[in-house]
Amino acid sequence: MSEMRDELADLVADVRAALEANRALGVVDESVLDPVVEAVAPADPPASAPTSSASTKEQPALIAVPPGSTLFAPGAESLADVRQALGDCTRCGLCEGRRNIVFGVGDPEADLMIVGEAPGFNEDRVGEPFVGAAGEMLDKMLVHVLGLQREQVYIANVVKCRPPDNRNPAPAEVASCLPFLMRQIAAIQPRLILVLGSVALKNLLDTTDGITRSRGHWRELHGIPVMPTFHPAYLLRNPAHKRLTFNDLKAVRARYDSLDGKR
Numbered sequence: 001m002s003e004m005r006d007e008l009a010d011l012v013a014d015v016r017a018a019l020e021a022n023r024a025l026g027v028v029d030e031s032v033l034d035p036v037v038e039a040v041a042p043a044d045p046p047a048s049a050p051t052s053s054a055s056t057k058e059q060p061a062l063i064a065v066p067p068g069s070t071l072f073a074p075g076a077e078s079l080a081d082v083r084q085a086l087g088d089c090t091r092c093g094l095c096e097g098r099r100n101i102v103f104g105v106g107d108p109e110a111d112l113m114i115v116g117e118a119p120g121f122n123e124d125r126v127g128e129p130f131v132g133a134a135g136e137m138l139d140k141m142l143v144h145v146l147g148l149q150r151e152q153v154y155i156a157n158v159v160k161c162r163p164p165d166n167r168n169p170a171p172a173e174v175a176s177c178l179p180f181l182m183r184q185i186a187a188i189q190p191r192l193i194l195v196l197g198s199v200a201l202k203n204l205l206d207t208t209d210g211i212t213r214s215r216g217h218w219r220e221l222h223g224i225p226v227m228p229t230f231h232p233a234y235l236l237r238n239p240a241h242k243r244l245t246f247n248d249l250k251a252v253r254a255r256y257d258s259l260d261g262k263r
């Protein structure tokens, strides 16, 4: 009897937690009971998602920089060294329209690193990634689902200068800037990476898979587990997909909790 009471108490706690997170992210109310249903019987993967071959056991995706490359030498340089090396960069044409280089922000020893696509209007003005409406959404994701403050993670983008009219960065621009992101990753040595949106996913992991197909399934970059999910700006335009992102973040939280000796 007391066992049953404990289980019920756990379920109530789950519902409360889901309610709080769903409200915070603006997820539709009818989905709020899903965590309880999942707790009893895990749901089948969505029809459009890869089968179990794309789960945690899948082969790592192709990577942008081969292991052993001098571009990824863990511990070879600090984050400050990377920033100094980037300097007042003019390596690609994106330097022409920028106000600020948006290098990155957060804990240089973070266990969780978040990688987005490129600075937008607000980021360019402030010089910090994910400010404005998308930044607020990311902060909600961090606080209410991952249980982390912005200061506890490290956030950076694939390119560090704003593309005009918020277009996707061109391949040549990514090729110029991506090595600095890889050096940031090597300096920070995060133990998990959350990648936001299709552009970041395709360039960081050198895959042609889109975000809709890839999200929710662990990948790997130089041995670091990588979870792709939707970009917060996309979620603002497509709120129905917040629920899927909520599930992806729960998977990240579970893996984060299982890390030994968090820094």
Ligand code: SF4
Pocket: 086, 089, 090, 091, 092, 093, 094, 095, 101, 159, 160, 161, 173, 176, 177
């Ligand atoms: S986007 Fe990157 S490579 Fe291009 S100018 Fe800015 S910092 Fe340099």
